[in-house]
Amino acid sequence: MTTTAHRPWYRRPARVIPTVLLASGIVVALVAAISPWPAALLIRAVFQDEAQKTVAEMEPYAPTGGLTEHLDVSYGDAGVDTTLDVFTPDTGDEALTTVVWIHGGAWISGTKENVRPYVRMIAAEGYTTASLNYTVAPESSYPTAVTQLNDALAFLLEHADEYRIDPDRIVIAGDSAGANLTSQLAVLTTNPAYATEVGIEPALSPDQLRAVILNCGIYDVSEIPNAPGIGGWGFRIALWSYLGARDWEDTPGDRQMSTLDWVTADFPTTWISGGNGDPLTAGQSKPLATKLDGLGVDVETVFYPDDHEPALPHEYQFHLDFEDARAALQSTLDFLAGLPD
Template identity: 30%
Template sequence: MLDVYRPKDKAGVLPVIVSVHGGGWVYGDKERYQYYCMDLACRGFAVVNFTYRLAPEYKFPASLEDTNRVFAWVLDHAEEYGFDRTRIFGVGDSAGAHNLGLYAAVCTNPEYAAKYPFQPPERFVPTAVALNCGVYRAPVSEDEKDQSNLLMADLLPERGTKDEYEKISLVNYVTSQYPPVFLMTAAGDFLREQAPLLVEKLMEFEIPFVYRYYGSADRPLGHVFHCNIRLQEASRCNDEECDFFRSYC
């Protein structure tokens, strides 16, 4: 299930953003993201907003398979919807950032791609991605009742083995072919310690990236604050991400 948004005042071929929603891998859908995606479209992009299969009913990599299907759909329907096949971007937040980050690794790391039962479109790599308040190394706790462990048990087929944790940790699979990244977190983001882990890998492989840390002790800003388009800081973040994408157009 997906929706496409285009700015009313823009005809012809447009760069496209695929939005991968968050929700802890177990909830969320495109309806929750429609206004955020419309707001992105107002910045001059075609935006694809979709719902992927959720855990625990559908275990990993179902969400990754669905993400692949949507990018393939964009390529297959470019003429019909006015998508620029050479400028296909992705945004994701929280679990969606995890999903999108792994998908970019599948597209750029053949050894990693071989771990999955699906294949990305031939020679396709997202032009650039924006990863917001995401998970880039599997959250593991020694406390079996910790919320992150419970989420991993819902997500993963074997409920969180060492091999599964390794497989879903993006930091293990970044290569020099990884696409440019806009990476952000916030002072009040409970996942804020994840972003520096990815920064280290992007620097190691000399991947072009922008890292932003929004908010302060006085105004911390919360997890995925950028989706609240009424916030001034959300507008700033979304402007900066779209400006980053335009630099690759």
């Protein structure tokens, strides 16, 4: 009887893995031991693909007209990284409450275009909206993005008349890593000790910053080293890239990013939400909401029972095919409409 030798698993027809892929994987693994770049760029590619799908999901809900758009406006000297978009209703010429949105992407990916449909929907309700680019990691490290975003706020104030911005009614908003950056800018504005700590003079005064909108953010990076699974690994790679050190725990950036430790009773009125299927909700969004409430800050929360169906994923608010996402958008608009004069 003739016997056939078993081929190694990687050469069996049902599980073909090209030799070049195996070799490149080994190289990536070796390089990843000394640099975050390979893994960060891999994560970025995945995030960019998902972001394009999410934008496509939002597009049918966005207005197709009725807005004046100023796209790719330069607010700094870092090329496309320091550009912003501004949207205003076509009708009227008065200055409007202005919502400034900071995109997410784990500090290593994302662009202002990822949130364009969402900020257009908000603008259509009678607001000026702006979405901001900033330099992501590993191309640049902390606190470059915070400095750039603060510069963007200063630029918007300087050009308030041009873009129908009410400089005394600024709302900053963000999703995921953008929510972390939003919280940093809010603490920078309202806690002088924090501004001294990070060495940045805030562009806004506390009176100008009327409210904050926080979606699915991170506010305590001390939790990240122990985060389980591939998600925890991804966040650790992202923070290595962003903070510029593999052992980033106890670095100044680690301390400064954990805004849970820096918020005060002067933090602005806040709308905060996270999905029940998002692991960041229990460990990040809810603790921040609880602390702000304990400080006496006016906080509006949109959370869901653990057994809520469907389970709402990270950044669920952009998945507008979900009824809950549409309800969260309406809650956000009601929050904006209810801000005091």
